[in-house]
Amino acid sequence: MKESEIVEKMCKVELAAADIKAISKARGFSLPDTRSPAHLESLLLSDVGLKAVFGTLERKEIIMLHFLKGWKKPVDAAAFERMTGKRNKWHGTFNQQYGEVFKQVKTRLIRKGILVFATGPARTDRKTQLERQRFAFPSPFHADLPPLFPSAKAFPGPGEYKNAFIRNKLDQLIHPRSAGATDPSPWEIKDGELYMGDAPFDVDTFFQWQRRRWLVTGELGPLHSGQQNARMSPMDALDYAFATLAPDEWIEPADLIPVLKMFCPEKQNPNPVKALRHGWETACLVRQQQGEKTWYRPAPPFEDVSQISAFDEYFSADKAGAGLQVDLATIPLGCLEAVARISKMRITGGVLTADPDMVRIGRVIHDICDTRFARWLTDTSHGFSQAFATASRRWGRQVVHGNLLVARVRDLGLKISLEKAFKDGKIIFLPGDFIAFPEGLRSRVEAHVTGNGFAVKTIDHTAKRKPRQ
Known part of the structure; x- marks a missing residue:
């Protein structure tokens, strides 16, 4: 059951008059306003009385609510054993083991108006009502939840990084x-x-x-x-x-x-x-x-290349002047990723060197041509400068690749699925619903397409046409 379904069913079916009265007292609702299930649901999901109720909770209860927030899915009664410690661990049915757990949860959380529950439909497995009940901590309450670490300490500075x-x-x-x-x-x-x-x-x-x-x-x-x-x-x-x-x-x-x-x-x-x-x-x-x-x-996230400017500290021109030697003792990872994305890498004389790769540059030319990194590359290396200029001039006119297949993908969902499945860059997404990929990738692409319920139609433009009569 979804959270919204649990809230609606609880307000319509699950709560007795005594439960509603307890919730109203804890949250500060007016009893006449709770007579309609729709009004009760609206009040329950509001922030009325939330901070006051959270202020009455024990530390274990706050941590349990944080767990439910992080878990993001409804749970059954067994999940609350860690909070109540009331489970009969040695024998008995589910009801016998967790009946006392449910009583504690109802008193400590449900009747305070901060936990919702509902019973799922009966099925052929003949599970009891308690086994079918699901509990959730509503997302509108998350912002008001007290901190997980009230003893966290504030320190200035970035700290020590290895x-x-x-x-x-x-x-x-x-x-x-x-x-x-x-x-x-x-x-x-x-x-x-x-x-x-x-x-x-x-x-x-x-x-x-x-x-x-x-x-x-x-x-x-x-x-x-x-x-x-x-x-x-x-x-x-x-x-x-x-x-x-x-x-x-x-x-x-x-x-x-x-x-x-x-x-x-x-x-x-x-x-x-x-x-x-x-x-x-x-x-x-x-x-x-x-x-x-x-x-x-x-640790803070690795810097993206757009956040980096001192490129001269990480690169130097190789002897031929066409490529760049990489200083592995200083280069930020985001910068290494950026140059690896458009280069052929080699190790020469114990140094990692990046040479411009026309094919790889052509794939991303419009994404990077106006970036600070690309401008630095073209100002520093004549090899990268020529490669960028050539890729810009040829883009859309020439395919720099052999054994390339082109396919048209009109379904947006399938296109997104292909992009996620082949995020290694071996599929190129072109304008007009077209994609291109190496011939060696054909079986994998077709298997992905058919696995998602689509048919593959093949057109062979190399076949000889019949002469006109």
Whole structure:
């Protein structure tokens, strides 16, 4: 059931007169205004009395509501065991195990007008009414929810960032033997394209590699969230928790203990001291230290090339003057992604060098030609200057590719689906509902199209036409 359906059904069917009276008292509604289900629903979803009610909640209840906000889906009664601790753990039916849990939830949250519930339809599996009930924390209430970390501390400045972790990874491009044995994403240059593991290099690929390096320490437990009993993975729980912080707020590891117990109830929760330290060591987090205490928050996102200006600090012309040598000790990742996107990469004399690639430049010429980076490239390198000028002159007139297939895709949904499935740049989206891709990609493209319920029509323009009579 959707949240809106749960609210509507609760107001129409689920609430007894005593429940409505309790909700009205807690939220400050006038009883005559609650006689109509539509009026009750409108009042319930308003902000009337919300702050006063939130002020009466225990810490566990606030954390549980934060979990429901982060989980984004309705849950059953079993999910509240972590808040109430009332489950009969050893035997019995679902009702026997969670009946007391439901009573506690009704008293502590539903009758205070901040949690909604409704019973789903009966099915052939003969589940009881309690088993079919679903509970939700309405989205209009999210803004007024008290902070997850009331003890978060404000610090000025960006904190301490382990830049050496990033630089060590980039150095592996030149010195592959320094790569860790457990690193599944080694660098590789394939036909001039820079790869990390199986994926072309970009900032997002690098960020995901960082998170995997953090996870490989084993301090964060299971990678994926579990639907059974609505259990978040520790990584998802940390993502939500850190997202609630203001830009200058930091937390200590101990602040996470009750949050992890509520968000990811396991027999053994992660050790937050070790987990956050490993997060800092993999440059996923930054830290502030005072005496023996340490506070953490997420590292800032990698800069986009549009936010960078001092390109002379990261590049120098190669001896021929056609390409650019890359300084891996200083270059921001966003800048490396930008040059890799339009270049053929090579390693010569222990230096990563980027040469202009006409095909790759042609794919993105209109996206980047007016950017600060493109203007710097054309002013600095005669090779890139000539490539940009040639690509601009030929765009729309000449296809710089062999064995190319062109297809017309009129359905917008299919076009978006193709763009997501082939975001490695091997499909080019052209004006007039056309796409182009290498012939070797044909079977994958056709399989994707037919898998989405569309037919493939082929026209062979190389076939000989019959002579006119």
